[in-house]
Amino acid sequence: MISLFIIDDHELYLEGLSLLLVRQSGIEIRGSARNGQGLLDQLPGLEADILLLDVNLPDIEEELLLKKIREIKPDQKVIYLTLMRGTRYVHKLTKHKVQGYILKNASIQELVDAITTVHSGGTYFSKDIDVLSNDDFRHTITIDDTKVEDILSKREIEVLKLVCKEYSNAEIAEKLYLSISTIETHRKNLISKLGVTNTVGLVKFAIKNRLID
The missing domain is CATH 1.10.10.10 (Winged helix-like DNA-binding domain superfamily/Winged helix DNA-binding domain)
Known part of the structure; x- marks a missing residue:
């Protein structure tokens, strides 16, 4: 079984994603949090293979949260789920050795593929995140x-x-x-x-x- 912990400040998205994932064979949900501090409070005793982490949390900036995660659990696997596909964000977060970056409009199958890839030691980044790399808006976030x-x-x-x-x-x-x-x-x-x-x-x-x- 691959164990997950989900962090997202939108309750409906959090609950919906949890329901979708528990239906997948070989995946279990170990818990969830609505903000960064909720994660950090649980992290020392948390046994989850992968954190599914939203970029925009209301209480802490994403790089600071990653630094704190690495201080507590240096080898913790992290996959980011986000609406943001700008390469600037990707480059900023990969400095902290995140294992995945998935757009929230991805299919459940792509997310499961990402989870299994990261769990087996690989990395997974949505194919759509580089769509801006060759135009005038290369470092500009684009969302639906x-x-x-x-x-x-x-x-x-x-x-x-x-x-x-x-x-x-x-x-x-x-x-x-x-x-x-x-x-x-x-x-x-x-x-x-x-x-x-x-x-x-x-x-x-x-x-x-x-x-x-």
């Missing part, structure tokens, strides 16, 4: 446009659109009736969530995902 709101809050989308229109932080704050420091925080969160480094990256994301013309 119907799923943008799963990654960004409504307020973050509002801020992003205004950033793309070249409004300053002060101007955005005035338009949205927020403080300048709040807008600065939203900008930082957008850059962190989308795996970009500057405003140009934010604009490329917005164009690629049809948030602006």
Whole structure:
């Protein structure tokens, strides 16, 4: 049996994935967590072959969580499940020796293939994650446009659109009736969530995902 522990902050996705996986021969679910701290609290005594880990958790940045996982269990196998297919994220996470990176729109069979491959000592990365490697948006995350709101809050989308229109932080704050420091925080969160480094990256994301013309 291959034992799994699933971490995802969306309850419906977490429960649905668990139900799908327990129906697969040779797979068992050892438990789950809704955030990074929930995982870290259980990890020292956890006996699971593979962690199925969401990239965007509400309480901890993905690289910091991976570092903490490696401190507790250096050889723990990790497969990331995510909506994000930009190569920037993949490169960032593979520095911490993750064994797999699977898009959430993958079929259950592809996920099972990834699980069995990683369990046997291999690595598995969704074939679709390199689709941006040869165009102008190589380091820009691209997701299904119907799923943008799963990654960004409504307020973050509002801020992003205004950033793309070249409004300053002060101007955005005035338009949205927020403080300048709040807008600065939203900008930082957008850059962190989308795996970009500057405003140009934010604009490329917005164009690629049809948030602006």
